[in-house]
Every structure is written in structure tokens, then in C-alpha cells.
Amino acid sequence: MKKKTRTKFVRYLGKQMKEDYTALQIYSRDMADLPNLTKLLFNNTPDGIILPRNVEDIQRVYNLANETKTPVIPRSGGTTGFGGSIPYNKGLVIDCKGLDGELLIEPIDQTVTTSPSIIFSDLQKKLKLQGFSLCSYPSSFYSATVGGWISHGGHGIGSIKYGNVVDQIAEMQVVLPNGEIKSFSEKEDISLFFGSNGTLGIITEIKLKIKFDIPLKQFGCIFDSPVELMKGLKELQDVDPFSVWFLNPAQVSAFNDSFGYNLPRSYVAIVSKEISYEEEELTFSNNFNNSIRKAGGQILDKRYIMDIWDFRFKTFALLKEFPDFLVSEVILPIETSAKYLRKLAGLFEGSLRAEGELISNTHYSLLLYLPIEEPINDFKKSLLILKINKHVLKSKKVGGFPYSTGLWFAGYYPQIYGKEMYKRYKDFKKKVDPKNISNPGKVCSPKMRFFPLFKLKSIIRIASEFS
């Protein structure tokens, strides 16, 4: 960063800006630690970190960034492994956790107005005190922020019943990259920000729809094959579940090892249902059993269900014994993905673990973990990242797509959200961020750092093919 540019930011931000080596290193990663070799593709160490205190700070930062053509990278919980909140090529990371705001629960409208930096578990706790609950939330419930989930393109627990995060936003306020503060309440507008990775500005206030806090009851089942599992996912939609979460055979084995279980190496699903009274539970239980039988599955012994469900937000703990691991996530159609799922189970000598969550009547998300058993060098780790990416991209053949764009899948926006949406996104981006200062390198594929003739997307795709 040029001296003059730096001075401008420091003069305004003072202690709200950090530039020391240690802080820069910490902010150069998210959940996934990038191998040094990837420096050839990205320069993920920022020039500085900014902790804005309020909307005015963000406006000012955007104005200065436009003036000096400085990339601004919004960051919140930093809980995904997609790289959406780490720089593509230096710039200033804006840590949105600095944004505090009043929490306002409107019991009649059933909405809550909150700062985007609130962590889901904190928000849920506050809602529960008033008898309300979030409609859906991510599996990184204890660390992800509401704003971060919108920018990442969040589907999660409860999405099958209440939809993705866009369906739950009643209104939101955004500071656009041109410094304008704007409120959005139309779904069409809000959906522009879904999965935008902060490229369209920084969300500064959100009004979320909430629901009454109805107790959840869990039920479990086992399917021998992906075909049966897919049948089960279809059948289970008729019982109006709150969540359908499943584990692939490798993940079931990890549970077996960790809990001393002897579950068959197959697909285990835990279904959650909002149940208010005893008769409802009985009716649901009958319907559930019928659905599972129809799909060819078996009912899971009750003693396992609560143990597994209680581990719902802790499955990363199953990776603690490994020196390293890789993560990715893909969205797949129920109808056509059974074969793909079977293939995944055989990859990396059967060690690729997966957890799925039904997110709509047609699709489910699949979180992939690859534990790395022995420490490996940077080159090998880079190859493995590319290899996982290759398999995520291969899901296209069965109608699947990456969960989000982030750093690795920049350029895949049309595949994820559709071409029409992409056109709308590009038009809006051009209007509000003509200099492309808000999180450049994300969503739309950037040009290569050292070979600007090529786009990063093509390079990653080719490298993945040969990995």
C-alpha cells in the first residue's frame, strides 16, 4: 500500500486500524489455512485490518478506498473454508464484528432487528428468553454471524421448513461500495446480497423473521445405500421436518470410533421435528416410520439418536486427532446425485467424510471433510485442495454446484445462482462499485496475478483436472 494511501486511512481510523505483522497473519486465513504455495495464485496477507465502530466508519472507509483504489475485504466470523473473507490480492480487511447494535424483538410482527455481527447462538439465546426462535441457522451456530451467513449464501438447519436465509430477511440496511446507505426489503433485492461475499457492500442492520420457540424432537434412521437415502430424503418431505441431517459411511465410522458405537458403515440420518404436544409426537412417529420403510431404510435405535444429535454442532471435533484437514461444501439435487454420492464415498481411500442437510424439496447441501493423517508439505496440500475442488466441480454433471463462490470458486456464480441472477448481480455491481474495490477476486473470477492473460477460474479448473 502506498504511503499516502496508508496515511489517509490511519489519519481517519487511528487505533481502529491495525497493521502489525501478527494481526495481518491472523487475518490472512479463515477456517482453512492456505498453503504458502497458493501465494502464486493469491496474495492473501492484507495491508491492514479495520475495525469499524459504526456505519459512518464504513462509509468513510469505502470513500477513501474509492479515492485510492484500495481493495476492501469484509469479514465477519471467518468460519467457512471458502476464502470469501480473505484477500485475493492484499487490501484492507474490514472486520465487521466491530459493529454493535441494539437488539429489538417485535413480538407482533415476529421479527428481530439486530446488528449483522451477532453470533447465531447469542441471538438464539436472546430470542428464547422471549419465547421465540430463529427459523434456520448454520451448523457453525456458535461462531457464525448473521451478516456473514447472508454474504456466504446460507442454507442450514431448518432450511427445509423455513427456507434459506433470504426467506427470513424482512429488511436489511447496507453500506454500498459507493458509500451510499440503502435499505432493502424486497426479496428480489435482498437475494442480490445472498452469496455476494461482501462484493456489493457491507450489511449494517438486519431485520429477521422469527418464529415461536417450539421444542424439537429427534428421530433417526439408517439407509444402506445412497439410492435408499435419496428415496428417504424424498419421502421425509411429506412429514414436514424441521431438519434432516445425515452422515456418510466414513463419518459414521468416525462416530463409531469416537463413541464406541457399532453402527453399520452406511448412511445415518437424524430428523428433527417441531412438536408441541404428545399426540403430535405419536402421529409423527407413525408417519416417520412409514416413510422410512417405504424408502427401504431402518429405524435407528433410540439410544444413538440423542448422542449423535447433541454432537450436531461439534462434528469438527472428530478431526482433532489429525494434523490437518480440508473442508469444502457442495449442493446436490436429490433426484440425480445418488451415483455421485456413492463415488465420493470411495474417494481418498474411503476417508472423505460428509454430512448432508436437506435444504429444499429438491436439494441438499453436503459438507466434505478430508482428514490428513500425516503432516504433508505445501505442494501436496495444494494438490489435495485442488483435488477436492475437482470433485466439487464434477458435481455439475449431476446438477450440483459449489455451496458458495468464495476464493476458490470465484467465477461459478452463474452455476450456483443462475445466469439471470448473474446478469442482475453484474449490473448492480457495476452501478454501486464501478472501481471494483469491494472484495475483488470473489464472485467474478479475477485475472491471474502473474499471468493476467488468464482468469483464475480457468487456472484452478485446469490445475484441479491434473491434480
Added chain:
Amino acid sequence: MSSPNEWQVDILEAAQQCVYCGYCAVCPTFRELKWETYHPRGILDQIKMYYLETTKEELKSDISKSLFDSIFACTMCKACENICIADIPLLKIWEQVRQESFKKGRWNPALLSLYNKVKDTQNIFGLPKEERVSWAGLANMVMTKRTQRKAKVAYFVGCQASYSGKMEGVAASVIKILRKARVDFTILGNEEWCCGSPVFLAGGYSVGKTFAKHNLDQFKKLGVKRVVTACAGCYRAFKIVYPRILGDKWDLEVLHISEFVAELLEQKKLKYTKTIKEKITFKDPCELVRHCGLIEPPREIIEKIPGVRYEDLPSNREEALCCGGGGLLKLNDADLTRQVNSRLIEEIEYSEAEIVVNGCPTCLDTIQQGVKKKGLDVEVIDIAELVRRAIGG
């Protein structure tokens, strides 16, 4: 005797177990300061950078500056370790980094001053040893016969209850309870030395060790088998730190006053005679609940009070909020303590409690200040003081 090396962890190896889930965002000081350098996972990152052999020496100064700054912004409340899905022994790691800071001579002046005071006078206030039992005079109690007598039960008063005017009711209440239940007990008097908790928390083990040995010798000399304390800091030191540094020699049973009262009530040696009508809540001290797993005894003894209206705070038991005063933060950064404390005060206000009961002098003082600042009409008392009222003492 076990050496610190035996119970210390391989700090780098432990830090490398972090799966970066970020759940430790629950950290009360990170929530106020917001920078990821204060996030426990960010501190682990700094530890990796600091301890990795491949890190260039010239960078280590920058890293250590940030690391030691972050580590002393910690209240040692253990919320991070409590939620850690990878079961990383975070508290041990934070303690070891504080020791490293001590070895490198990187303590701030306030810490050094406390350390020197404790070292020279064996109490955290730097007051004369001879005044350790002056609380008794203020409470119109004569402790001469109880001091340094042979007994199986010893009441360890602690520095705060001994010297602080704000805590003068605590020691007197414990004495009333013990007398009412006709417990044969002793106190160490002027020979009671600080439990060492503040120096352990600061990372200065050598002095703390001397204190531990001294206190053990005193207990042994008087034939003590059970040590009762109303201070969560002393309780943690006796329960967790003393066994580490004294090994098998530390074979005494340690009881928080709430545990001891629960036992006395059970044995019918103590009986509640007074009704308490005010709505009561209990703030679980971090050192009792997360460090030592003491959860139910305080609730049991409160709920037995005739006519009691008791309600937990919204964040309770293992998920209790930190008061902000622990880990010597009050000394290092009083403003940050106030910020952290304000979250707890919000919960107290929400609870509509008229009495906030506690079992830790640090919490008590911090909450009292927070309640006063917010202008709440809430009484903040120690659990021993509440019991004293219920027994009509």
C-alpha cells in the same frame, strides 16, 4: 513433589490441535475488544507463530508483543476451554504463556507491583501481616482462642475477606455459621499466607510455590484434615494448583463454604430459622463452576431457605457470564473489566432479582461496582452472608 514440567502441556502441539471452528468466540474479552488477536483461536495462532522454530527471530518481538498483550486481556474464566470441541487444555496454555511473559520480563508495572507486594507481605494488599485478623475486631469477634489451635477443620479466610473493607461481612458470616453449627475449627491467623492464586494467575510460580508449602505446613502442624474457604480463588488454588505443585503431600479435603453448609444442613447441624422474601439469583463464579465443577451446592442451600424465591440468571452454570474481574484483568485493564461486567449487569437487571448472591470476592466487588454504576436497586452479597441471615446469625 511434582515439577511444573510434569503437568505442563506441549504448548505448540496443543495449539496445533485447533480446528478453527471459532466457538471460543464466547470469550468475554474478545467480545468487547473484537480484534481476532484477542480471539482464543487467534491467540493459538500467535502461539504457533511464536513457538515455531521456523519463525524468524526479528518477527518474534512483534508476535510476542501482541501475544502477551492478548494473554493479559484474558479473565481466565475458562469459557473458551468449556466450549472447545477439540478439548484443548486452553487454560494451561494461557498460564504457560503468562509464565513465558514473566521469564522474558514482559509483565506490566501493575502486575510487577502486585507480585512484589504479595512476595513481601504475603497478601495482595501489601498490608502488614499482623493485621490479617483485624476483620474480627471490626466485626466485634474475638478469634484468639480459635487462632492456631489444633482442629480438623480450618477456615482459610483469604486476603480479600481478611483485609478488604468491602468484604468485612464475609469472614464474620462464615464464623457465625461455623459457631452456630458447633464446628470445631481453627484459623491460621497471622500465619495465613496468600493462597498464591494471584501470582499463579500472573504466571509467577516460584513465589506461589513457597506460599503453598507454607500454608500446607501450617495446616499439617494443626492437624487439619478439611479446609473450608469462602473465596473462589483460594478454592481453585487449593483444588487445582496445590495438588499440581505439592503432589501427594497435599492430601487435605477442600470445601467451598457452600459445600460445607450443604453438608451441615444435611446433617441437621445447621437449621434455617428466618424467612427471606426477596427474589434471589446466584452468579456462578467462573473459578467455582468452570474450573472446579461446583454447580449444585450453592443452589441447594439457597433453595432450602424458607420462603425463598430463587431464579437462575439467563446464563448460568457452565455457561455463566464472567464478571470481568478474573485473571487479574481488573489490575491490567479496569475499563475492559467494566465493559465485560456490563453484560452480566444486563442479565442481573433482566432477572429482576433483589439479591444477587455470589461465592467469590472478586465477582462480588465487580458486581457491586457494576450495579452501582447502572443504578440498580439490587443487593450483592456473598453466599455466607445469605446463610447467616437465614440462620438468624
